[in-house]
Amino acid sequence: MPTATSIASATSATKTGAPDTDTDAHAPVVADRATLLGGWRAGRSADLRSHLAHHGPPPLPGPGDSSWPGRFVATIEASGLTGRGGASFPSSIKLRLAASARPRPTLVVNAMEGEPASAKDRILLSCVPHLVLDGAELAACVLGAERIVVCVVHDQRATFDNIVRAVTERAGTALAPVPVEVRCAPGRYVAGEESALVSWLNSGPGAPGWRPDKGVALKIGRGAALVHNAETLGHMALIARYGPMSFRDAGGADSPGTALVTVSGGVAHPGVYEIAMGTTLGDVIAMARPTEAVMAVLTGGFGGGWVSDAALGTPYTPRALGAVGGAVGPGVLVVLPRRACGIAETARLARYMAGESAGQCGPCVFGLPALAQDLERLAAGSPDPGALARLGAHIAAVDGRGACRHPDGVARMVRSALSVFSDDVAAHTAGRPCAAVHGPSVLPPTIWAHGEPTP
Amino acid sequence: MNAVIKVNPIACTAYGYCAELLPELVTLDEWGYPVVDGSPVPAHLLDLARRAARECPRRAFVLARAPER
Numbered sequence: 001m002p003t004a005t006s007i008a009s010a011t012s013a014t015k016t017g018a019p020d021t022d023t024d025a026h027a028p029v030v031a032d033r034a035t036l037l038g039g040w041r042a043g044r045s046a047d048l049r050s051h052l053a054h055h056g057p058p059p060l061p062g063p064g065d066s067s068w069p070g071r072f073v074a075t076i077e078a079s080g081l082t083g084r085g086g087a088s089f090p091s092s093i094k095l096r097l098a099a100s101a102r103p104r105p106t107l108v109v110n111a112m113e114g115e116p117a118s119a120k121d122r123i124l125l126s127c128v129p130h131l132v133l134d135g136a137e138l139a140a141c142v143l144g145a146e147r148i149v150v151c152v153v154h155d156q157r158a159t160f161d162n163i164v165r166a167v168t169e170r171a172g173t174a175l176a177p178v179p180v181e182v183r184c185a186p187g188r189y190v191a192g193e194e195s196a197l198v199s200w201l202n203s204g205p206g207a208p209g210w211r212p213d214k215g216v217a218l219k220i221g222r223g224a225a226l227v228h229n230a231e232t233l234g235h236m237a238l239i240a241r242y243g244p245m246s247f248r249d250a251g252g253a254d255s256p257g258t259a260l261v262t263v264s265g266g267v268a269h270p271g272v273y274e275i276a277m278g279t280t281l282g283d284v285i286a287m288a289r290p291t292e293a294v295m296a297v298l299t300g301g302f303g304g305g306w307v308s309d310a311a312l313g314t315p316y317t318p319r320a321l322g323a324v325g326g327a328v329g330p331g332v333l334v335v336l337p338r339r340a341c342g343i344a345e346t347a348r349l350a351r352y353m354a355g356e357s358a359g360q361c362g363p364c365v366f367g368l369p370a371l372a373q374d375l376e377r378l379a380a381g382s383p384d385p386g387a388l389a390r391l392g393a394h395i396a397a398v399d400g401r402g403a404c405r406h407p408d409g410v411a412r413m414v415r416s417a418l419s420v421f422s423d424d425v426a427a428h429t430a431g432r433p434c435a436a437v438h439g440p441s442v443l444p445p446t447i448w449a450h451g452e453p454t455p
Numbered sequence: 456m457n458a459v460i461k462v463n464p465i466a467c468t469a470y471g472y473c474a475e476l477l478p479e480l481v482t483l484d485e486w487g488y489p490v491v492d493g494s495p496v497p498a499h500l501l502d503l504a505r506r507a508a509r510e511c512p513r514r515a516f517v518l519a520r521a522p523e524r
Contacts, residue, residue, distance in 0.1 A: 210463045210464065210465050210466070212463075360465045363484065366488075367484075367486070401464060401490075402464055403463070403465045
């Protein structure tokens, strides 16, 4: 896992918190104050006093200010903020959905970070917890929420302790009009899926639910549950202070703002980077300094898509990455060096994802292991003329056939691999596997562990 | 009513009655789970589709109103 000391903000010429002080010519320059990690320094968490000294108090509504929620949502709408948990859904629409619902809703802060190659949620909660809490209080005031529940994974003890400390600092002050509780939820891949998280908060199994109509609100008890990603709420806290135009200073018209990206794999400085949306993929990974020639980049996490080195000029936006078979998803990039075998790495990803199925839906329970086995055989490279047809059938057999999007993500990732690594696929099916097949994975072994960053 | 078939994949445990009753609209994958394509159920198959929904031992086979176009 990228460590806390490898966090860098692209907003300053020197990498904040990096062990070296290399300046990086590729880093886009974004106005410093209005960014998530801009004011943060390595190895310490912003306490309430330093947070307020840096950003000033959040513009929470005054008593009886009935027009405030509408104004706040209009501000978020003008900013063009979209959710940063993976779906990139417009945040203003999500806020309007449940505003003033009765019984009063619960605002859930999703910092579950199920993606093994992601570290942004824990970085946010460890470094700028008050920014996330500001955003949560603002959103909770819009919704008229009864309470805020911050969910972190049970094995991230340091993150948990830090957010609890921040909540305690604010409790009973004007900065906490809506009470906050912090919960440690189970840490499997699908546990952060919003219906799974809400199921767990309802003392259920913590597995995704079947939602034929996504427009029907999730419920905790009898009230609606609104689940927002921690990064999304951090952006809301900034937009509320500095205005929608300040958010739009970074990024393009269709994808404004900055975004947190966790870069890992074949790079010298794995970590969480704050970049302007629309920065090219190549420039984003350059900030983490690839150690050797790049063959491809896994974008959007294990359920995202591979993008070849020929497409490194693609802007980092949901639309542009989607057009080349990739995804922004929860902000994850894994760099694959040229010496690696993309098929062997894809087989490892598929096997991991098969193990992370919630085990509820037949096509996922049986289909993902079958898909992983197809890929493992393809990686081994014994000649098999039926291999590709079988692989294609298994991709189709899992795609869209679960209650949640877990199998769909695997289908997309494997499809992209067959396209990006097509030359290797041809060689493997002809019985000539890559030399790297039997070597160790180039995906950093640390990303397989659900550990916490070393402080 | 324009109806579509939806299968609750969590509830479904691959009894396969739906494919027996309605082979025109339901096929089974290699593990025996139903595959449906989401297109509207033709009028002449509606009664069979209702029966498949009624007789699904897991109540996983659902006839839902088709989305407005």
